[in-house]
Amino acid sequence: MRVSSARGAGALVGVTLALTLVGCTPAGAGASADPAADGRRAAPPVAIPVVASTNVYGDIVERIGADRVDVVSVISDPAQDPHSYEASTRTQLELSKAKIVVENGGGYDDFIDRMLRSSGNSSADVINVVDVSGKVAPSGGELNEHVWYDLPTMGRLADRISAALARVEPADAGTFRENAKEFKDELASLQARTDRIKADHGGTPVAVTEPVPLYLTEACGLVNRTPAAFSEAVEEGEEVSPRTLRDTLALFTGRKVEALVYNEQTAGPQTERVKQAAEDDRIPVVSVTETLPAGQDYIGWMTANVDALQSALSR
Template sequence: MHVFPARSTAFLTGVALALICGCGGSSDAVPRNSPAGPVPVVASTNVYGDVVEQIGGDRVRVVSIISDPAQDPHSFEAGTRNQLELSRAKVVVENGGGYDDFVRSMLRTAKNSSADVVNAVEVSGKTPPANGELNEHVWYDFPTMGKLADRIADALARTAPADADVFRQNARTFKEKLTLLQAEEEQIKAAHAGTAVAVTEPVPLYLIEASGLRNSTPAAFSEAIEEGDDVSPRTMQQTLDLFTDKRVEALVYNAQTAGPQTEKVEQAAEDNGIPVVPVTETLPPGEDYISWMSDNLDALRTALDE
């Protein structure tokens, strides 16, 4: 059966934003060196858009190119409206690593080439393993997200220097919340270190590995699914055997890119009483980054405790 996320506990409250007065003595004056209005920011997905909003507050205006949880980011095709928003942006946040190449393609043709571009994969410092490919889904890696928060705060501060202290304080608050998520990972690790799980795609692997779990999925299966290729009969059987032989304790399932092959694996898990934990690549409605990741961890822990 599916294990759906429980509501996460309350987190640290947001930091109160200090009122900034203009140099001319009027409370309505625009601070010197500050743009006349919120900083325009474009994010490739609403995951990064939400992080920008948590750091920038009402001092940013964020447009997230991909916000529909039914949209597969790998196959997304940007349009003229996206191009227009990018041409107006002062800061752009992309994932990088080949995940959202449409951003760089549009930036190359955008009239505005001066935007400060924040690339999450570059910020992470991660590189491909020997004879392997980089797992570009770095938003499931909390240390990376902490580095990214600082980098976003710096980019916003360069655009709106008068608000720099606000941005950096909000980044510190965001990172404090990340430590709570890392504590949840440590709790799972303490109880289930070495436990084998399966995935349909490498999307949640950073979270799984940080939680001390072992991914037993045949690499050929998850790679084929991620690339949109057909899984060979042999690889499919090897994957199905994980569930019929009860060699894994949970299936972490990317619900955003489901198809006949992944649905067959999901059915095998359910038929053999293996809990299925759905994850997505973009924020579900009504969630922010912190609550979303906490819910993912809650669901994973619940599945493993069964």
């Protein structure tokens, strides 16, 4: 549509007046007099550097910190035995820069403490998950340090991570708390499922190749019948005595257990014999790992473990 010359002249006057007013606007009444300051405000905040000993804890940190964290998980290969991991110089470099470090503790990942000391980083907030759990070794026994299979401990860990992140970045404290709450709500749903398994199958005997899943099986009310000498030898990478192996195999030939929970990351000839014995006698085998499988997050991983236990016990 064509504009008349009179209307066009009026528009031109209006534009000229507007430009004049903009030119007279005092500094501070609109755009900053310091363009560099505007650039600093517009720049995104620097992500909080966090090092986690395994991708289990790295995933939980990312869930709570979201895009406000930059997480390095030292052990992340699901095919690797975490007990035999040897840290690298890259690990030490990342630890030297970390504001927060999440380690399992309980002797599981001692290399983190050693390398953190060597890095010269004395200001990092170190979260020891075994300490968070409050668990201690039973009288005359050894601590089961695999606390990531204990759902209540992971809820306490979420709060601890949220608080640590808030100390570094107080402006985002509310976001961290809300993310932790959502994570704990999902844990509560999983806990309700383990309670149902306990109600339906409490007291059911099972076997394990090592203590990794025991917090989860105990929450489901299942009773571990594995000779302690067998699971401890496997965990320590030691040879199982012929008598102990024979006693363990007898659990399956005599159908004294209803399922075998098998750690894929510490498989060897003797654990393979146990697995084969279970399969030969049609006893369900539930495979577990110590680190997150590729493409899974913590909640999805634990959900799959609970699903597998439920399926095995319902056969």
